[in-house]
Amino acid sequence: MSHKPHPVRGRINSWFLAAAEKPMHREYGERKLRIFGELPATIVELGPGSGANFRYYPQGTRVIAVEPNPMMLKRMYAQASRHGVEIDLRHAGAEGMEVESESADLVVSTLVLCSVRDPDQVLSEVRRVLRPGGRFAFLEHVAADPGTRLRKVQEAIHAPWHWLGEGCHLNRDTARTIERAGFADLELERFDGSGNTPYRPHISGYAIR
Numbered sequence: 001m002s003h004k005p006h007p008v009r010g011r012i013n014s015w016f017l018a019a020a021e022k023p024m025h026r027e028y029g030e031r032k033l034r035i036f037g038e039l040p041a042t043i044v045e046l047g048p049g050s051g052a053n054f055r056y057y058p059q060g061t062r063v064i065a066v067e068p069n070p071m072m073l074k075r076m077y078a079q080a081s082r083h084g085v086e087i088d089l090r091h092a093g094a095e096g097m098e099v100e101s102e103s104a105d106l107v108v109s110t111l112v113l114c115s116v117r118d119p120d121q122v123l124s125e126v127r128r129v130l131r132p133g134g135r136f137a138f139l140e141h142v143a144a145d146p147g148t149r150l151r152k153v154q155e156a157i158h159a160p161w162h163w164l165g166e167g168c169h170l171n172r173d174t175a176r177t178i179e180r181a182g183f184a185d186l187e188l189e190r191f192d193g194s195g196n197t198p199y200r201p202h203i204s205g206y207a208i209r
């Protein structure tokens with residue numbers, strides 16, 4: 001993570017993520033199922049947070065959870081137990097994830113690349129851990145187009161947002177980061193997302209190693 005979790009903001013963020021789970025399911029659920037594709041028995045998930053994606057995984061799935069924020073763990077384990085998935089926790093951040101090379105069929109990242117310290121390094125790690133032909137499924141909020149009103153708002157509120165959101169960037173060009181990561185194949189779609197929020201537009205899709 002960009003920062004050591006703050007005892008108060010960390011708790012607020014963990015609570016907020018759990019509270020946002022139902023609206024996120026309505027907003028992103030169908031799209032997530034499309035990009036995840038066929039679900040293997042073991043899934044590497046970057047920054048699962050409070051476990052919003054576990055509802056989409058079959059019972060008995062082993063989730064290698066790359067989650068450096070200890071404030072997320074209580075809710076993550078509760079959610080895992082609710083949906084019958086097994087957690088294999090890796091404490092290090094995704095920039096140096098403790099996952100074996102060429103071991104994963106699916107790596108999932110939803111709303112995480114906005115918050116990591118070094119997105120290029122994370123993508124290089126994702127390529128390292130995927131088997132040839134493995135899939136990286138992503139759904140992220142990204143910077144609005146330069147010059148738009150929304151982008152001006154994103155730049156204006158960047159500092160407090162980044163502080164409150166413990167390292168979240170509203171203004172990252174994550175599509176470009178994924179495009180230049182050197183995957184064999186890439187399906188990427190842009191979508192706005194409902195509501196008048198600053199964390200839009202979004203991208204979703206999958207990349208094949």
Ligand SMILES: C[S@@+](CC[C@H](N)C(=O)[O-])C[C@H]1O[C@@H](n2cnc3c(N)ncnc32)[C@H](O)[C@@H]1O
Binds near residue numbers: 001048094095111112
């Ligand atoms: C906005 S939350 C998204 C949580 C979840 N993926 C979801 O869709 O609800 C961002 C998550 O990324 C995690 N995170 C931040 N930096 C990270 C890093 N370097 N490596 C892995 N996870 C990270 C945070 O702890 C948090 O759980």
